[in-house]
Structure formats: structure tokens, C-alpha cells
Amino acid sequence: MGVWQLLMVGGVMLLGLLGVLVPGVPGPWLVWAAMLWWSLHVKTGLAWVLLVGSTGVLLLTQVVVWLLPPRRLRGVGITRRMAVFAGAGALLGFFLVPVVGAVPGFIGGIYGSERIRLGDHGPAKAATQAVMRAAGTSVLVELFACLLVVGAWMGAVMWG
Known part of the structure; x- marks a missing residue:
């Protein structure tokens, strides 16, 4: 797979995270579609394992989100700035403390905004x-799975 295609797959994944x-x-689903595209073009054992694993993780995530209480966005005051802070905090936390740092980063971003x-x-x-009670938990579950x-x-891509 060429550099441009890798950049496009990464761009679609970034759009999915946003x-x-x-x-x-x-x-x-955007993250999954990008993974599918990459797996279909790379065709290695690792690519297929990642596709199956990501499918399982994202389907399990949908079940968990479905089981959580419904989102009650009205009256809580969720703003675009808060979403940007939460997303940036989760992304920063994900890379500073690999994987598990996304959770405190997300909550810290909301707190910082507030x-x-x-x-x-x-x-x-x-x-x-x-x-977090109104909508944060379900968003956090989806964001963590996508990250x-x-x-x-x-x-x-880096080591494979």
C-alpha cells in the first residue's frame, strides 16, 4: 500500500475519531471502514487479525453503549469547545500513558473546559x-474503542 493510501486511511480514521x-x-463505523479498506489492500495475516479484532471491539462497544442509559444532552450545557477539549485530552492521554490514558484525558478535558x-x-x-452522567460515559466508551x-x-503500520 502506498503512502497516499496510508494517509487516506489515517485521515478517515481521524474523521472517525472526531x-x-x-x-x-x-x-x-468510519474507523472500521478505514480498517476494512486497509486490510483488503494489505492482505497479510496481521491485517486480517486486526480487522477481525477491530470488528469485535467495535461491535462489543455498540452493545455496551446500547446498554448504558440514554444520552440526555439537553440542559447539561455540552458545547463544541467542551467536545474539543475532551477529544484533545483523550488523544493526548492515549499517547502519553498508552491506551489507558485516554480515560483520564477525556475527563480532564471536560474539567478543563468547565x-x-x-x-x-x-x-x-x-x-x-x-x-459524564448525561452523555460522557457513552462517548467515552466509543472514543476509547476507536482509539x-x-x-x-x-x-x-509502523512495525508491521
């Missing part, structure tokens, strides 16, 4: 808890 943070955009908006620790902590798939793909 899509997780935007309601109504099928982020996990701390800037509200200016004090107490209200920012309460707002972060409200956001796991993208991280595995990046590892396969």
Missing part, C-alpha cells in the same frame, strides 16, 4: 460530573 465527538456522525468557563474548582467539578483500533492500526 465523529465520535459529534452527535449523529457514525465515528466508529474550569475555564466557570472559573472555580467546585462548579467545574459538579459540571464535569453532570456531563484502541486506531492505535493497533498505527502499530501495525
